[in-house]
Amino acid sequence: MDVKDKIKYIFSYKIAGKLLIELNTKKAFKNFKPPKNWRTDILAPPLRTGVYTKEIIAKHYLEGRYVSGVKPVAWVTSGAPIEILKALGFYILYPENHGALCGARKVALEISEEAEKKGYSIDICSYARTDIGATLSKKTPVGKLPKPDLLLCCTNICQTVLYWYRVLAEYYKVPLIVIDTPFVYDEAKKHDIEYVKKQLEASIEVSEKVAGKSLSFSKLKEVVRLSKMAAELWLEIMNANKNKPAPISVFDQFIHMAPIVEKRGDPETVDFYSKMLDEIRERIKNGIGAVKNERKRVLWDNLPIWYKIRFLSEFLAENGVSVVASTYTNAWGELAPMMDIERPIESMAKTYVYPILNRGTGHKLKTMETMVKEFDLDGAILHSDRSCKPYSVGQMDQRLKLLNELGVAALLLEADHNDPRAFADEQIKSRLKAFMEMMD
Amino acid sequence: MLHVKIPTRKEVIEEEKSKGKRIAAVYPIHYSRELFRAFNIQPVEVWGPPKTDTRKANAHLQSYICSVVQSGLSFYLEGYLDIVDLIVVPHSCDSLQGLGSIFKDFIKPKQELVTIYLPREKNKENVEFLANELKRIYKQLSQLCGFEPDNERLMEEIKTEEEIDTLVLKFYKSRGNLPLSSREFYTILRSREYLPPDKFKSILEYALLHASKGKLKKTGIVLSGLLPEPMDILDVIDDMDAFVAIDDMACCMRRVYEEGNSSDPFERMAERIVNGPPDPTKGNSFDERFEFIKSLVDLTSAKGVIFYNVKFCEPEYFYHPILKEKLGKAQIRSLIIENDINEPLPQQTITRIKAFIEMIRELS
Structure with missing residues (x-):
């Protein structure tokens, strides 16, 4: 560890940076009011605890600026089993989350074009293009991303990540751990779980070597415990939307899910979601709905359209439509019960095989059907995401089943989660209008 | 030019069916032909088809x-696969x-569906x-066919495939000495996708008998990708007095596996696929893929x-x-082009290929 790096890290992040961010949070919390252009006529004010989302994310990226040479840095896929790395003290960066942040801040296109200029096809995942573009150009809205010492890629969300992380490994010349998770058409077979378990065990040695220390199993258990607690709280937050009116919209969830993806396994994340749950319960008690005139309740399938969250949220709310459930945000909570603190590796092997994206199209339909019933939904918007084939393939059949067998209005909305070139405002509006007419 | 009669997929299916064999429609890319053959199942691969x-x-x-x-799904939905007994979708x-998941959950074909997860x-x-994974499929096939081939039978089929792989390599190495256009060469090579091993072997052996001592004095190209479809691309290359000297294609060279080491048939089949030539779908590293393509260039003196x-x-x-x-x-100069297998080769692409061949010829 470089002493200069350490001093810079302590001063710029641990002391000055954190303090400044915390002061800002306190001020924002105390003087809380919705942003100037917030549509208070149709939407409830944003969650007050949302100021902590900003705090957590700001601290995370600030730490990233100064962490190189102080802590080992790992770049990981969003569904990766990070508990081992966390227990070894890695700073963990999620390129997909960074991509989403670039999308929400409307800089993803400019950064993606850096990758496209180098020959990366416009038809590859827009998260990957954003990340490769950021890697090649060093452009990022967060100042600076730390160079990875290790890459961890888990194929439980798609196969794309495997090729994407190969590019990163080639560029950064650092070890790449691949956790290959067999696709679950029905139920995972014994040899599937065993295969993942062996890969997890093998990953410990590589991670320890990069971290320069041995894994403490008691620390691992603690991380798994915190990870499970945060996921359970997140699940409870989402389930709170079974109330009418729904206290938070799925668009709010998209924004506030960052810590459960990026900071699970940290005590701060548990505290944060506990506070959020309290605020949501308060809203339920006072009958506050995310959409003021909640007329229709719908489901969102697939990734968010990051650069159009506000647009979609307002357009739907104007028409009394509240998006109250999502297969996407649900994915970070639904597997929490499978985590076993006493058998961390075994339970991780099982848990990480079962994310919705690693399961069949029929399973996703069942999940949506359950949500339609439990959340008492009137319709479903299936975002057909050009950049996410595993999530999108099957949606055409799923839509028909929802429509014909469950009698629920269902819309296939073609766009892209991070590439605004695949989104035409007026076309989308007319599709949504037709969908709303179907629900009436 | 060689006068080789290669039966069509339809003819093979009808003949094998008449012998009491089952037919498996197999989607791309990797699977163990030998496992299916041990159950008297003739694999017939579905690479599109184009157009x-x-x-x-x-x-x-x-x-x-x-x-x-x-195309693969349309081909099924149009009823062209009604004749087959099972559908195999490798991951x-x-x-x-x-596609495998839609088959299973929504289309629900009348035929047995076999999925294979490839590590x-x-x-x-x-x-x-x-x-x-192959043992799991073995059980599924046993239930379908009502018998369990023993290890000896499995090894026999494995050895046959290994022999054919060796012969295919010889065929590739003789490419420059064969009086075949690129289209003819790949028509022969790709007939492995549906021919029984003995028939494929005899066609290869016959073709090899015609290898001459003199090398083709044409510009050699390495073709990389999934499949050479539409096959017009091969004609465009040949028209420029060039030829496909060897390939790095999913339907061809990437599935020429080495001999396995294990005496356990399941392990041996697995070794062959896992240790096979680099393939993007297997997530091989850039160095592995580069070294492999370079070795193909070196072997054939492709330009x-x-x-x-x-x-x-x-x-x-x-x-x-x-x-x-x-x-x-x-x-090593390279060109990237893309196409849809259902569309004719655009003039723009043809021009780019021609310009590329002219350029490498001038530079060499």
Whole structure:
């Protein structure tokens, strides 16, 4: 560890940076009011605890600026089993989350074009293009991303990540751990779980070597415990939307899910979601709905359209439509019960095989059907995401089943989660209008 | 030119059926032919086929899914696969994963559906996993066929495939001495996708008998990608007094596996696939893929590489920029073009191929 790096890290992040961010949070919390252009006529004010989302994310990226040479840095896929790395003290960066942040801040296109200029096809995942573009150009809205010492890629969300992380490994010349998770058409077979378990065990040695220390199993258990607690709280937050009116919209969830993806396994994340749950319960008690005139309740399938969250949220709310459930945000909570603190590796092997994206199209339909019933939904918007084939393939059949067998209005909305070139405002509006007419 | 009569897929299916064999329609890419053969099942691969009307698949798949998968599904929905007894979908990429899942959950074919998960990476654990996966399929096939071939029978089929792989390599190495156009060469080679091993072997042996001592005095090209469809691309190359000297294609060279070591048939079949030539769908490293393509260039003295990509094929896309750069550093020129297997080769693409061949010829 470089002493200069350490001093810079302590001063710029641990002391000055954190303090400044915390002061800002306190001020924002105390003087809380919705942003100037917030549509208070149709939407409830944003969650007050949302100021902590900003705090957590700001601290995370600030730490990233100064962490190189102080802590080992790992770049990981969003569904990766990070508990081992966390227990070894890695700073963990999620390129997909960074991509989403670039999308929400409307800089993803400019950064993606850096990758496209180098020959990366416009038809590859827009998260990957954003990340490769950021890697090649060093452009990022967060100042600076730390160079990875290790890459961890888990194929439980798609196969794309495997090729994407190969590019990163080639560029950064650092070890790449691949956790290959067999696709679950029905139920995972014994040899599937065993295969993942062996890969997890093998990953410990590589991670320890990069971290320069041995894994403490008691620390691992603690991380798994915190990870499970945060996921359970997140699940409870989402389930709170079974109330009418729904206290938070799925668009709010998209924004506030960052810590459960990026900071699970940290005590701060548990505290944060506990506070959020309290605020949501308060809203339920006072009958506050995310959409003021909640007329229709719908489901969102697939990734968010990051650069159009506000647009979609307002357009739907104007028409009394509240998006109250999502297969996407649900994915970070639904597997929490499978985590076993006493058998961390075994339970991780099982848990990480079962994310919705690693399961069949029929399973996703069942999940949506359950949500339609439990959340008492009137319709479903299936975002057909050009950049996410595993999530999108099957949606055409799923839509028909929802429509014909469950009698629920269902819309296939073609766009892209991070590439605004695949989104035409007026076309989308007319599709949504037709969908709303179907629900009436 | 050789006068070789190659039966069509339809003829093979009818003949094998009349012998009491079952037919498996197999989607791309990797699987163990030998396992199916041990159950008297004749695999007939479904690579598209090209120039298929994909309207029926459009009811299930979005427009951004590649034409190989679109055509493959349409081909089934049009009823062309009604004659087969089982459908096999290897897990080659996200789109084929989706196809397998749609088959299982929504289309529900009358035939038995077999899915195969192929491990990524090349190591011992992956061989063990794939061996277990093949055992699972063995059980499924046993239930379907009502018998369990013993290890000896499995080994016999494995050895046959290994022999054929050796012969295919010989065929490749003799490419420059064979009086065959690129279209003829690949028509012969790709008949392995549906011919029984003895028939395929006899065609290869016959072709090899005609190898001359003098080498073709043409510009050699390495063709990389999924499949050479539409085959017009081969004619365009030949028209320029060039030829495909060897390939790095999923339907051909990437499935010429080495002999396995294990005496356990399941492990041996798994070893062959896991340790096979680098393939983007297996997630091989850039160095492995570069070294492999370079070795093909060195072996054949080819003058350039054409990456011929099917539109929307993500696994191939990711490798192009870095492979192109690495090849460039090794003074190997390359060209990236993409196409849809259901569309004719655009004039623009033809012009680019011609310009590329002219350029490498001038530079060599």
